[in-house]
Amino acid sequence: MKKISIISVFIVLLSAVSCKKDSDFLNVPPKTIIPSDVAFSDPALVVSILGDLYNRQLDFSGLDNGWASFVDFSEAFPSENGSAFFVQRNSWSFGEWNTWDYTYIRDLNLFIQRATAATKLTEDDKNQFIAEGRFLRANYYFEMVKRMGGVPLITEPLDYDFSGNVTILQKPRAKESEVYDFIISEAEAIKGLISLNATDKSRATRGSILAMEARAALYAGSIAKYGATTPQVSLPGDEVGIPASLAQGYYTKALAAAQAIISGSAGSYSLYKQLPDLSDNYANLFLDKNSSESIFVEDFKANGGKTHGFTTNNQPFSISDEGLDAGRLNPSLNLVEAFEKTDNTYAPIATKDASGNPIYYTNQLDIFADRDARLAGTVLLPNGLFKGKRTEVFAGYQLGNGTVITSGDATQTQEVPGLGRIQVVGKDGPVNGGEFRTQTGFYIRKYLDPTIGSGRRGRGSDVNFIRYRYAEVLLNAAEAAFELGQPAVAAGYMNQVRARAGLTTPLTAAEITFDRIVHERRVELVFEGHTLFDMKRWRLAHVVWDGNQMSVAELVSNIGKANKRNTQPFGLWPYHYYNPGNPNNNKWIFKEVKPSLVTGANNFQFGNYYSQIGDDILSANPKLVKQPNQ
């Protein structure tokens, strides 16, 4: 009985549900795909699509690209033995730094097309979304042109018609200047469409659009001007290289765009001045999410799914939250030497007096006294303070007779005459090959997060990565003004940035030189992803990274010169001076050291100026011309 009833119920159910019309049966809307007309009917849905497009932006250095994206070019030393290749290679491959993400371009083009076609959005929302899409597209084309030169400019989604003929999809490379023109004209076109205000820093605003425009125009101007010094780095069709006659025009546009931000027309941005200690203030501008200086950032959120391991990877070894995970990014002495004295003069970090005898310092930090405040804000110096603790950096004991007593690790004690068996190197290094501790004597301070738990792998850090900030806008304006023959204007902008760093004696118009411009960008913007592109656009890359090895004598001379060689990172190692009875007993001496892992020398070839286009791409599209010198 029971069985029969179950079977009959089953049959009833079957007949009730199964006999739909066949066409209806197959016509079920998929639940995992949202059709574009639905997606573009609700601002919240559009924002979620935009979120993906924002996340796919490409940065050269980025806090979520890993610590190693900051380490190259002799500005830092990699204290992780698996990454020693950075300082052991003698060349970069031609393919280095390349990008060719036309999938992203297509998604952006589709987004712009669909947002334009949307009918259920308000006009304001529509304009905002379209402008954001166009901003991201222009920004990615900027990233491409920096690395690859002129690339095919695709501004509509391309579709294949299944005819077997793909030639209509094969687009030739645009001129390098045309790509820059596109970025500038897009910025001009969309800056009025944006309704977000300056406090929204992780989305496109008037400020970020103008900042991108200023930087792009400046790059184009300098490639036009300085490209003349390297005629080899060009192609007959101008896919690479910009005619020198266009330089003036680009510099003018760069200055105008930068001045639009400086005048406040894009919202109120200003240099970050919140803390009395200028070094702490400079370091904090990268930590403070409400910083008035940041214009466009990649935002992170702890305990919210988007964090990065920068602090975990680079925290001082003895203050690490995560045992052996620490200390990878070690700023080089080359960089430290570049920071000026507060009287605007360049001087090497003084380790020896005029007659060649070591100088003795009571406190380790004394050797760095009277320097540009950005030094201690960028670099965590020996005995520097982080999370309320001081780093312990010393390489050994030096006795009165010149003997140096050292060991391979802080836990390996050694016999020091008169002191017994004691620890002879700092817990935080430096020891050659001692990974995760500094091997140059310095740790990074920029972006290093002092929040409790920020160094743990599980929690991570949520410090922002600033893509565009006001100080760079000022320096862009200064450079453009200088190149346009307005040194007084340039000095005015540059002095604002310098005064914030404690360099209160203003530079006069006559003191603004090309070397000054190059130097100021280096010390203000180091580890922010500018080094390579700045050196490329000034055509200095093959000069400063010329493959020659460096000596200490070379390291400490010609500081502040734009063409100073910078092929190998050096360190500054402190030693305890132990000589009872001597007035200098227990003081510190310092030595310039080339870490023993540094065996290569940076060699930037002409073929590195524009990254290689992959052979697969070249053979898929015969209209593409190859890069020069490759």
Place this chain on the structure above:
Amino acid sequence: MKIKHYILLTFIVAAFGCKKDNYSAPTITLNGRLTYQGEAVNVEDNKVPFQLYQPGFGKTAPISGTFAQDGSYSTLLFAGNYKFTIQANQGPFRWKEVSAGKRDTVAINLTGNQTVDVEVQPFYMVRNAQLTYAGGNVNAVFNIEKVITDANARDIERVSLYINKTQYVSVADNTGATDLAGSSITSLNNIAMNVAVDASKLSPGQNYVFARVGIKIAGVEDMIFSPLVKLSL
């Protein structure tokens, strides 16, 4: 019962799975060296590239390689027709161009092991280099011949004498170097240079160094060198 299934499955896999599914590796050697009038052109190791194209296979991508210090190259290939070329602005020499920007190629029909020397026109040659060791110094006396003297001629940026503890001697690999600016060279004959041997940079007990002289040509990336010499200390 179950075990039988597994055995059967193993047999099937063994019978059909391991067909020979690969081409054998290329076996034909193509080698040669850079020459100028039959003399070797010495360059920096692993810096001067060349490319081999094998047309006729749909997509075109080069087989790339680099020259060794003594200007030699060697590569393993399949039999076939190849085109050999050196990219623009590479090497301390000029390479024929068919038209502006179009590089000439050397056609190579490869059927068996083959040696193809590549004749190039260097900007300069180091001639008659005499490298000797005496009293802690490596001394070099040499002449420079300016090969290209027409409109394409280029100046000497600097001349360098390099020594190293290994046989790789160049701007990147050296334990000692002396530079002589091109502007201070008055005569291209009997140029004398010397460089001190720093014993602390050699391996313990090492009683020899390698040395050679290189010319950096203005506006040209790669240097041209004299033949490598091993000197006993």
